Amino acid sequence: MTTQLPAETHLTDVAGTQVAWTELGTGEDLVLLHGLGDCNRTWRRVAPALAQRYHVLMPDLPGHGRSGRPDAPYSLAWFAGMISDWMSEIGVPHAHLVGHSFGGGIAQWLLLDQRARVDRLGLIAAGGLGHEVGLGLRLASLPFPEFLCTPVAMGFGTFLGVMASRRIMGYPALPEIRELARMNAIRGTGRAFCRSVRGVIDVHGQSRQTRAGLGSVASLPPIALFWGENDHIIPMDHGRLALGMFPGATLKVFPGCGHFPHLQEPEGVAAEVLAFLGDKHRAPAHALQPFRSRSRLHGTAVAL
Numbered sequence: 001m002t003t004q005l006p007a008e009t010h011l012t013d014v015a016g017t018q019v020a021w022t023e024l025g026t027g028e029d030l031v032l033l034h035g036l037g038d039c040n041r042t043w044r045r046v047a048p049a050l051a052q053r054y055h056v057l058m059p060d061l062p063g064h065g066r067s068g069r070p071d072a073p074y075s076l077a078w079f080a081g082m083i084s085d086w087m088s089e090i091g092v093p094h095a096h097l098v099g100h101s102f103g104g105g106i107a108q109w110l111l112l113d114q115r116a117r118v119d120r121l122g123l124i125a126a127g128g129l130g131h132e133v134g135l136g137l138r139l140a141s142l143p144f145p146e147f148l149c150t151p152v153a154m155g156f157g158t159f160l161g162v163m164a165s166r167r168i169m170g171y172p173a174l175p176e177i178r179e180l181a182r183m184n185a186i187r188g189t190g191r192a193f194c195r196s197v198r199g200v201i202d203v204h205g206q207s208r209q210t211r212a213g214l215g216s217v218a219s220l221p222p223i224a225l226f227w228g229e230n231d232h233i234i235p236m237d238h239g240r241l242a243l244g245m246f247p248g249a250t251l252k253v254f255p256g257c258g259h260f261p262h263l264q265e266p267e268g269v270a271a272e273v274l275a276f277l278g279d280k281h282r283a284p285a286h287a288l289q290p291f292r293s294r295s296r297l298h299g300t301a302v303a304l
Helices: 078-088 100-114 136-139 151-164 176-185 189-200 209-217 235-245 266-278
Strands: 011-015 017-024 028-033 054-059 095-102 118-122 224-230 251-252
Touching: 011 078, 017 078, 028 078, 028 100, 078 100, 095 100, 100 118, 118 266, 151 176, 224 235, 224 266, 235 251, 251 266
Parallel strands: 028 054, 028 095, 095 118, 118 224, 224 251
Antiparallel strands: 011 017, 017 054
């Protein structure tokens, strides 16, 4: 599978901030939203396959990658508003959305706030579906890190962190690691990172839950969840819990994968996402249900 993304990067002004994005393929619009501290290059192993059938649009979230780093709240509502405005600016009224981790949380917020924007929703190890989260992110929610997240610290920390977990994160190439570290060393990245974390996480875990806003949505699109079996950042159990929140949704688990299944098993993830998006008989998620405890979900069917 090819792993090349287009060399050309578009820049679009959104509320005074430059949003960098790239595109690949033709067809129905498919927006891919990356996670916290990442950039749109996280999709490099799956985007070419997806672009065989879809017009794949990959923004760098504000505060990330090649996009601007404004002095902004970096809340889920703010991110969702920026993505919605970006879609308007580039002439995309609605699209299929696939979000990874924090990007999955943004996609869910966009669904809750602007349902008409979302045709189908794919969530890869998404935030906002349960309470537990990795220790590192809980520590990052404490008040002091923002003062420590200097450009040098962000760049060096990114390099060391990814090098230490390069096998499970799917970053085998040293140039990719250096490029991500370089982008995270841009001034303003630390501020964006800390504010983004604090908007959804506290020292106890994830503080923003999608289920709290589900009652405001009259209908849901088709929804599919994709998770790594060995995810130690956002546990796979959150995918099972989501099946109780989104009746009609499906969960695909990738054995042996961690938090980045699209980097570890790109062929499998691309195939599953394409199958989900292309299934014209897929029913929308329906009849929003109240949250159910884990003990009541043991009998829930999970697609393996």
